Amino acid sequence: MNRQNNPRARTPGPGPGIAQPQPRPPSTGFPAGFPQFNNANGNATFNATNGGGAAQGYQAESRRYERKESFARETHSSASRSAEAKERFDQAHRALEEYRNSPVQTLTLADCNLTLQANSLLKIVPRSSSITLEDDTLDLDDYIGELGGELTWGTETRFSDKCENIRLEGTIIYATCPRGPDERVQSSLDLAEHLVFKGRRFEPVLPDDAFTELMASAAWMNFTLISRPDMGGFLRHPAFQSAISRVAQSAVEKAMEEMKSAMALAVEEAVAMVALKSEEYVRAEMESLLMLATNAAAYAGxxxxxxxxxxxxxxxxxxxxxxxxxxxxxxxxxxxxxxx
Known part of the structure; x- marks a missing residue:
């Protein structure tokens, strides 16, 4: 039978594994997936065959644009944080320089204007305007007393109740104190020997009973033909050990406070500098990475x-x-x- 006249006859197809040719869409002059300009206004439309690829490309470009916008916002935020870190660094550096250049403030009663109010209230005002005291008033009745016609510090109190004609000259307080039932004597006490400047206030130095007993006794004297001090016994005495321990503890506490302040400033300065340099490095690396990714995406196809x-x-x-x-x-x- 003639194959050309037989409608049921089939044209033999290609063998297994051979791809059949597909009909090609009409050429438009644009690559596959590219939006077609089909009107005078240049509006882009997508055909059914290539519109999916173009839409995917447009979505990819939209995501790239969003990533660029997000990176721009992050860069702006990083720049703001860098400015804040630099400002903190400058403040810490200035504070550290001021601390290094400022002289150590030492103050004595001789450097202050002293005023005695109501016979017992001592008003202390530094002559230097750069120094301000936390507490500038001290009640001397809490520390000064009268014993046998003499003004004493730390052993008795309420001297103003027993003494008369109380006045202050410089750092020395004068008063007329009773000695016996009918006798009155003039007594004085130098406040500079009993008030010490600590931090930002004057604090009274109160006597230690054990240390006073040690100093008043002969327990640390080695009696021979000629008396001489036994410094070994003196240094080993519990009263001296207690007194010197308080001095050492106070000195250590003061040194620790100064060290803590200096270290805090130094750490703040170092942290601010490290944060600033790290942010600059990360920003530069991200800009380089973004440039590399943009170039790779541009030339991928x-x-x-x-x-x-x-x-x-x-x-x-x-x-x-x-x-x-x-x-x-x-x-x-x-x-x-x-x-x-």
């Missing part, structure tokens, strides 16, 4: 674009700014790759 005609590449470059895509060279020859 450029091998296929080299087959475009010159007018097609020009049309692509016209539309590229609208999708935040880089331009492609218009003078690429088929089969060649652009230099990076």
């Amino acid at each position: 450029l091998a296929n674009m080299t087959m475009m005609q010159a007018n097609q590449r020009r049309a692509y470059n016209v539309f590229a700014p609208h999708i935040a895509s880089p331009l492609i060279p218009e003078d690429i020859r088929p089969g060649s790759r652009p230099s990076k």
